[in-house]
Amino acid sequence: MIALMQSAGAAEGVERQDLHVTTEDGLRLFVRELRPPSPDAGAAPVILVHGARVPGLASFDLPVPGGSFASDLALHANRIVYVMDARGYGGSERPAALAETANANPPQARAYQVVRDIAAVVSLAKARTGSPTVSLLGWATGGMWVAYYTSLHPEAVGHLITLNALYGGSARHSQFGPGSPVSDPAHPDRLGPSIGAYARYDAASLLPGWDKSIPVADKSAWRDPAVAAAYQRAALASDTESGKSDPPAFRAPLGAIEDSFYQASGRRLFDASSITARTLVVRSDLDFWSRPEDVQAFAHDAAHAASLEILTLPEATHFVHLDRPDHGRDRLLHEVRAFLADR
Numbered sequence: 001m002i003a004l005m006q007s008a009g010a011a012e013g014v015e016r017q018d019l020h021v022t023t024e025d026g027l028r029l030f031v032r033e034l035r036p037p038s039p040d041a042g043a044a045p046v047i048l049v050h051g052a053r054v055p056g057l058a059s060f061d062l063p064v065p066g067g068s069f070a071s072d073l074a075l076h077a078n079r080i081v082y083v084m085d086a087r088g089y090g091g092s093e094r095p096a097a098l099a100e101t102a103n104a105n106p107p108q109a110r111a112y113q114v115v116r117d118i119a120a121v122v123s124l125a126k127a128r129t130g131s132p133t134v135s136l137l138g139w140a141t142g143g144m145w146v147a148y149y150t151s152l153h154p155e156a157v158g159h160l161i162t163l164n165a166l167y168g169g170s171a172r173h174s175q176f177g178p179g180s181p182v183s184d185p186a187h188p189d190r191l192g193p194s195i196g197a198y199a200r201y202d203a204a205s206l207l208p209g210w211d212k213s214i215p216v217a218d219k220s221a222w223r224d225p226a227v228a229a230a231y232q233r234a235a236l237a238s239d240t241e242s243g244k245s246d247p248p249a250f251r252a253p254l255g256a257i258e259d260s261f262y263q264a265s266g267r268r269l270f271d272a273s274s275i276t277a278r279t280l281v282v283r284s285d286l287d288f289w290s291r292p293e294d295v296q297a298f299a300h301d302a303a304h305a306a307s308l309e310i311l312t313l314p315e316a317t318h319f320v321h322l323d324r325p326d327h328g329r330d331r332l333l334h335e336v337r338a339f340l341a342d343r
Helices: 056-060 069-077 111-129 141-152 208-213 225-237 255-264 292-301 329-341
Strands: 002-004 015-022 028-035 046-049 081-084 134-139 157-163 187-191 198-202 249-253 278-284 307-313
Touching: 015 111, 028 056, 028 069, 028 111, 046 056, 046 069, 046 111, 046 141, 056 081, 056 225, 069 081, 069 329, 081 111, 111 134, 111 141, 111 255, 134 141, 141 157, 141 255, 157 329, 187 255, 225 249, 249 255, 278 292, 278 329, 292 307, 307 329
Parallel strands: 046 081, 046 134, 134 157, 157 278, 278 307
Antiparallel strands: 002 015, 015 028, 028 081, 198 249
16 A cells, blocks of 8 residues: 655655555554655665554654754655554554553564564565665664664675664673663673553653764754754654553553663674675664664674775764754764765
């Protein structure tokens, strides 16, 4: 099913289409295609994959200046870009467990399931563009997901980019792992048994971590308030049931939290040695999610990558692609464009 939408950024020259594709296990996924005026016919499409809480459009295609990394990448790299929602997120079908009380089921949308979602979107992108391969960029948990997929399907991915992703590089983490607030008090190396299928997040919960990582008192000097507000609005709008809570809150599956707990505990969900794509590992200097040890471990394991580049963005936050241009966003866009151009 394809529905042509009115582009919120028509002036930028990017045409947007909202699409749907079905996974091998029968779930219907939402995908947005962003097409520049004259895309390079020989360029592989890029698929952007969101992280643990906020789905694709809120992460990569906000309808405010500086809020759409997807459209900026489409224009600057002159290639077609796809933004997807994994199962349980945004416009994609939600597992039945998300309609029940949160504690009635285990964490939903585990990594081994999300790689099926990526596979379906890869097939869609290849069919629509005629390209034999795709380029993948994943943010945070999305970086773990795209690397996991690439390790299983190395022939399908020409370029792989992970942005602030975990990779089991250490057993110490400030938020996850043994002894953290989400661990089992009786068995600190295990995830707490009270973790349910999903959690609800209101708008206010989306900014404290971001605020804390910005090293200046005036957060608006680092992050455009219009982008932050659009991020909050889009996150709430991603779930038709947000309004049933007071305050409004959207559902996010907690499978990403379980998988992140394992990665933060030094357990690797996949082996990067299977990856053969050109690979760019990006980490923001002020990131609270990934660790330098994750970059080092990934680089050590990715022995068969066609090429491997490591980029540390100085004084950039976890949300670098949504921060102001001079706080890492422009550098990230420039480096990604240059990396994708290397064929």
